[in-house]
Amino acid sequence: MKNSTPETTTVFDFQSRYTDKGDSRNFLDGDRTWLWKCLSSDPLATASAQAPPTASGEVAHPLSGGLWYLAMAKSSGVRQFVASNPTTPPDCLEFLSRDQDLLVRQLVAANGKCPDAVLEEMAKSECVQVRRSVAENPATPVATIKLLALDRDPVVRHNVAANCNAPPEALSLLSWDKEIYIRYQIAVHAHAPETVLHSLAGDPNVLVRQGVARNRQTSSQTLAVLVKDGDLSVRQIAAANDMTAENALRVLSADGNLYVRRALADHDRSGTETLKGLARDNDLFVRYLVATNERRSADVLLELAKDGDVSIRRAVARSDDAPAAAFRVLAADEDILVRLWLARNEKAPAEILQTLAADEHLAIKQAVADNESSPAGAMEVLCQDTSIYVRRSVASNRPTSPDILRVLAADPDHFVRCLVAVNENTPADALEVLAFDQSADVRRRVAGNRATPPQILHNLAEDADEWVRAAVVRNMFAPFIALRILSDDSDPYIRLLVAKTLYIPVDIAQHLAADHDAWVRRAASKRLSALKCSGSA
Numbered sequence: 198m199k200n201s202t203p204e205t206t207t208v209f210d211f212q213s214r215y216t217d218k219g220d221s222r223n224f225l226d227g228d229r230t231w232l233w234k235c236l237s238s239d240p241l242a243t244a245s246a247q248a249p250p251t252a253s254g255e256v257a258h259p260l261s262g263g264l265w266y267l268a269m270a271k272s273s274g275v276r277q278f279v280a281s282n283p284t285t286p287p288d289c290l291e292f293l294s295r296d297q298d299l300l301v302r303q304l305v306a307a308n309g310k311c312p313d314a315v316l317e318e319m320a321k322s323e324c325v326q327v328r329r330s331v332a333e334n335p336a337t338p339v340a341t342i343k344l345l346a347l348d349r350d351p352v353v354r355h356n357v358a359a360n361c362n363a364p365p366e367a368l369s370l371l372s373w374d375k376e377i378y379i380r381y382q383i384a385v386h387a388h389a390p391e392t393v394l395h396s397l398a399g400d401p402n403v404l405v406r407q408g409v410a411r412n413r414q415t416s417s418q419t420l421a422v423l424v425k426d427g428d429l430s431v432r433q434i435a436a437a438n439d440m441t442a443e444n445a446l447r448v449l450s451a452d453g454n455l456y457v458r459r460a461l462a463d464h465d466r467s468g469t470e471t472l473k474g475l476a477r478d479n480d481l482f483v484r485y486l487v488a489t490n491e492r493r494s495a496d497v498l499l500e501l502a503k504d505g506d507v508s509i510r511r512a513v514a515r516s517d518d519a520p521a522a523a524f525r526v527l528a529a530d531e532d533i534l535v536r537l538w539l540a541r542n543e544k545a546p547a548e549i550l551q552t553l554a555a556d557e558h559l560a561i562k563q564a565v566a567d568n569e570s571s572p573a574g575a576m577e578v579l580c581q582d583t584s585i586y587v588r589r590s591v592a593s594n595r596p597t598s599p600d601i602l603r604v605l606a607a608d609p610d611h612f613v614r615c616l617v618a619v620n621e622n623t624p625a626d627a628l629e630v631l632a633f634d635q636s637a638d639v640r641r642r643v644a645g646n647r648a649t650p651p652q653i654l655h656n657l658a659e660d661a662d663e664w665v666r667a668a669v670v671r672n673m674f675a676p677f678i679a680l681r682i683l684s685d686d687s688d689p690y691i692r693l694l695v696a697k698t699l700y701i702p703v704d705i706a707q708h709l710a711a712d713h714d715a716w717v718r719r720a721a722s723k724r725l726s727a728l729k730c731s732g733s734a
Contacts, residue, residue, distance in 0.1 A: 265289050273298040280304035287312045294319055299326060306330035313338045325350045332356035339364045351376050358382035365390045377402050384408030395419045403428045410434040417442035429454050436460040443468040455480045462486035469494045481506055488512040495520040502526045507535065514538040524549045533558055540564035547572040554578045559586065566590035576601050585610040592616035599624040611636045618642035625650050637662040644668035651676040658682045663691060670694040677702055689714040696720035703728055 268279045268289050273296075279285050280293045281304040294305045294315050305311055306319045307330040320331045320341045331337055332345045333356040346357045346367040351374075357363055358371045359382050372383045372393045383389055384397045385408040398409045398419050409415055410423045411434050423435040424445045435441055436449050437460045449461045450471050461467055462475045463486045472493045475483055477500075487493055488501050488509055495518070502513045502523040513519055514527045515538045527539050528549050539545055540553045541564045554565045554575035565571050566579045567590045580591045580601045591597055592605045593616045605617045606627040617623050618631045619642040632643045632653050637660075643649055644657045645668040658669050658679040669675050670683055670691060684695045684705050695701065696709045697720050706728060709721035 268293055273301060276301045277304055281308060283308065283310050285310065287315075291315050299324060302327050303330045307334050309334065309336045311336065313341075317341045320345055325353065328353050329356055333360060335360060335362045337362070343367050343370075346370050351379065355379050355382060358386065361387065363388070365393075369393050372397055377404060380405045381408045385412050387412075387414060389414065391416050391419070395422075398422050403431060406431045407434055410438060413438070413440060415440060417445065421445040421448075424449050429457065432457050433460050436464060439466060441466065443471065447471045447474075450474045455483065458483050459486060462490060465490070465492065467492060469497070473497050476500055481508070484509050485512055488516070491518075495523075499523045499526070507532045510535045511538055515542060517542075517544045519544075521546050521549075528552050533561070536561050537564055541568060543568060543570040545570065547575075551575045551578075559584055562587050563590050566594060569594065569596050571596075573598050573601070580604050585613060588613045589616055592620060595620075595622065597622060599627070603627045606630050611639065614639045615642050619646055621646060621648040623648065625653075629653055632657055637665055640665045641668045645672055647672065647674055649674070651679075655679045655682075663688050666691050667694055670698065673700070677705070680705055684709055689717060692717045693720055696724060698724075 264279050264282060264285050267275050270276055276293060276296060276298060277300055279289065280301045285308065287310070290305050290308060290311050293301055296302055302319070302324070303326055306316065306327050311334070316331050316334065316337050319327050322328055328345060328348060328350065329352050331341065332348070332353045337360070342357055342360060342363055343366060345353055348354055354371055354374060355376070355378060357367055358379050363386070365388070368383050368386060368389050371379055374380055380397060380400060380402070381404050383393060384405050389412070394409050394412060394415050395418070397405055400406055406423065406426060406428065407430060409419065410431050415438065417440055420435050420438055420441040423431055424441065425448065426432050426435070432449065432452065432454070433456055436446065436457055443466060446461055446464060446467050447470065449457055452458055458475060458478060458480065459482055461471065462483045467490065469492065472487050472490055473496070476487045476493070476497045478484055484501065484504060485508060487497065489512055498513055498516060498519045499522055501509050502519070503526060504510055510527060510530060510532065511534055513523060514535050524539065524545055527535055530536055536553060536556060537560055539549065540561045550565050550568060550571045551574050553561055555578060556562055562579060562582060562584070563586055565575055566587050571594070576591055576594070576597055579587050582588055588605060588608055588610065589612055591601065592613050597620070599622060602617050602620060602623045603626070605613055606623070607630070608614055614631060614634060614636065615638055617627065618639050623646070628643050628646065628649050631639050634640055640657060640660060640662065641664050644654065644665050649672070651674070654669050654672060654675050655678055657665055659682060660666055666683060666686060667690070669679055671694065680695055680698065680701065683691050686692050692709060692712060692714065693716055695705065696717050701724055703725070706721050706725045709717055710725055712718050712721065
């Protein structure tokens with residue numbers, strides 16, 4: 198007696214579906230009101246549909262009618278969808294746990310919302326695929342997981358070993374499993390008991406021992422055993438484990454294999470004494486890793502600053518925490534790149550940068566000029582340098598002092614003067630000199646500098662070069678008197694820029710709204726409308 202629209206179905210042939218309570222196919226509750234329950238809260242159900250009372254007079258708790266309806270579908274694909282849906286009601290999952298389709302039952306067993314009683318029952322299934330899904334489900338009860346840890350199927354036991362919620366008892370039991378890949382899964386398990394990991398550290402299979410060495414939960418005592426393992430790969434992995442204690446790592450510093458020593462030199466828990474020993478290692482890369490390790494001491498860096506290999510000395514020159522004595526050694530290094538990296542280092546002492554400012558190589562002097570930590574004395578030397586590239590770097594450096602910028606404002610190189618003109622640290626008197634520069638490029642940069650005083654911008658508003666006047670308009674600190682002058686500019690492009698200025702006064706906008714140029718009038722009219730909307734007009 199169902200109609201074609203399930204959302205309005207209110208009658209069902211109960212008798213044809215009813216079976217005895219002992220029959221496993223029975224899916225009706227004691228009051229035989231399942232259809233009312235499944236449709237009462239369905240989003241497609243009619244507003245008037247109400248669940249009938251049970252025999253005790255209580256209204257049955259509403260469940261998802263749409264999913265219950267789909268659970269009755271003939272298509273196994275539809276039932277599989279319901280079985281895997283996390284919102285499927287528990288009693289619907291219980292019903293689908295007896296489905297004739299294997300994949301449906303597997304999906305029910307893997308559903309995180311499946312009731313404990315259903316999972317416990319499915320764990321006893323004769324079908325191994327179902328038991329595997331139950332063993333893999335994080336929601337499976339502890340008692341059921343313990344039961345599955347004794348399963349005859351190795352994949353079921355492996356899934357138990359991989360289950361993030363497997364209890365310690367199950368993990369302990371499986372640590373003695375004959376299958377290697379099961380013991381390995383226990384070795385890498387995040388919740389494996391320490392006693393289990395310690396026991397597996399002596400496993401005859403190297404893969405299992407690798408898993409224990411890789412596990413971040415392995416204790417330092419167990420890792421101390423693994424750093425002495427006879428297999429190279431186990432020692433390497435143990436050396437890279439963050440939990441390995443410093444005294445255990447010290448043992449590895451004398452390891453005969455250079456890959457173990459490299460892992461140790463790169464370890465962020467290696468002690469200063471360990472790194473000090475590795476700083477004398479015959480392997481170049483081991484010493485390089487020590488130089489880049491943040492835990493190495495100042496004495497180690499001083500020793501490495503005298504290393505015979507240039508790549509080690511370059512690494513020390515780049516370090517932020519090298520002692521002054523190491524920097525002094527490197528400042529006299531014969532290798533150009535060592536001194537170049539030192540000149541770029543913002544943590545280099547002022548005396549070192551002062552020394553490098555007089556270096557014979559252009560790149561090193563330019564690096565000092567670009568270094569924001571360079572002292573004023575070094576900048577004073579470099580601003581007189583014969584190379585225009587060095588002077589340009591000084592002019593563009595933000596911390597350059599006003600006195601040096603005054604000197605560079607009279608530099609013969611036009612590009613140096615441009616860089617001074619655009620530098621916001623340039624003092625007003627230097628900008629005033631540059632505002633009369635013969636180069637329009639210099640004057641344009643003065644006009645665009647936010648630090649340029651209003652009086653200078655006022656004067657530049659009448660500059661002969663249209664690009665200088667345009668830069669005045671674009672300067673957000675241009676005084677209104679300059680904008681009024683530019684609103685009568687002979688170049689329509691300049692007047693258009695004024696009309697589009699966001700902070701333009703109302704009287705200037707009204708003046709430009711009557712301009713003879715159509716584009717200027719249109720832009721000024723739009724600006725007036727915006728000013729009126731904002732209440733400024």
